[in-house]
Amino acid sequence: MAAFGTEFTDKMVINHYADGQWSGLDVVPVEPFRLHPATHVLHYASECFEGLKAYRTAEGNIHLFRPDRHVARLLNSAAQLLLPVPDEATLVSSLHRAVAEVKDQIPAYPGSLYLRPTLFGTEEDIGAAARPTQKAIYYVLTSPVGDYFAGGLKPLRVKVDHEAQRSTPEFGAVKTGGNYAAAMRQVVRAREELGADQVLFAPGGIVQETGAANFVLIENGELLTKPLDGSILPGVTRDSILTLAAEAGLKVTERDFNVTELLERAPNGEAALTGTAAVLTPVGELVHNGVTTQVGNGEMGPWSSKLRDQLCSIQSGTADDPHGWRVALNA
Structure with missing residues (x-):
């Protein structure tokens, strides 16, 4: 299978906004957009997106994973x-329709359909720098993907940067391309x-998240x-992991902590990144001011392994889903 996010289905769902109303959902072939050079998004970054998955179980049933949370975040x-x-x-409706239109192209687990x-x-209007766009397009692109770690799950080496900011304050909760662009140079x-x-x-010594995923320390x-x-x-995966961790007996603490505390606790613990694509990925090394600190034994720790396996089992349909995170496809 092609690299994650580079292969696409042949159909997508689209909806146009103009004159104060939406046109309604339509299914069209996946093809390039024709955009005027003055298009608002090209000049003023008026753009946001989501990323979620649909899965095919061993029995052939199809479900989406927590689509309600992704819709809430997009709103x-x-x-x-x-x-x-x-x-x-x-x-x-757009998410279900996008999946239903290409359901025959959804690979078996551990593959999935990325939405x-x-x-x-x-x-x-290149003069609209201080007012919102009056026209817009909403669409759902779908991509059949394999296991994100086709070569095997490996602990990451992560630089800890106490100066740079991933996003402007209070705008980090927005899933927009500008935030990823701002972090790319540092990465x-x-x-x-x-x-x-x-x-x-x-920034300021307070641990936040990485350029593309939330961060947890155990x-x-x-x-x-x-x-x-x-x-x-x-993060929807972050929320899922925190829920499973609490049920497994871990004390879940959401508070600010600084780089000093992180580096003091990391050698005796575990660290991981959480996100839709990678689920839960272990961190093996932290690099701060040129000094490398090994996290635990440098490999995936027992809690990280347990939580990742548990979440993957729910997503694949091989474990019970007491929280109702799997949403059956409305075909």
Whole structure:
């Protein structure tokens, strides 16, 4: 299978906004957009998106994983960016329809169908720097994907940056391309200079998240992570892992903690990144000010392994789903 996110189905769901109303959901072939050079998104970054998955069980049943949380997050992102957005029911319907249209292209687990609902401004006006777009497109692109770690799950080497910011304060909760663009330079530099896989942003010394995933620290029976204060993305996988951790007996603490505490606790604990694509990925090394600190024994720890396996079992349909996270496809 092609690299994650580079192969696409042949159909997508689309909805156009103009003159104060949405056109309604339609299914069209996946093909390039034709955009005027003055299109709002190209100049003022009026764009947000989501990323979630649909799975095919061993019995052939298809379900989406926690689509309600992704819809809620998209609505919040659109509100922060002042983008017109379809109502909640339409967004939910768009996800189910996008999956139903290409259900024969969904690979068996551990493969899945990755959904990328996207909303962007299309008004042709380069003078609209101080007002929201009056036209928009919403669409759902789908991509058959394999196991994110086809070569095996490996602990990551992560640079801890106590100066750079991933996003502006209170805008980190918005899933917009601008946040990823802002973090990219730091991530690329860390890879080139330190051989790091990611950057853990800790502006002012307060640990936040990496460029593309939330961060958790597990040590002495406690899972520690930054609270949702607007500066980090309210990850759906993060929420799922925190729920499973509490049920498994870990003390789940959401509070600010600094780099000093992180580096003191890491050698006797576990650290991991959480996200839709990678689920829960272990961190083996933390690099701060040129000094490398090994996390635990440098490998995936027992709690991380247990939580990852448990969540994957729910997503694949091989374990009970007491929280109702699996939502059957409305074909």
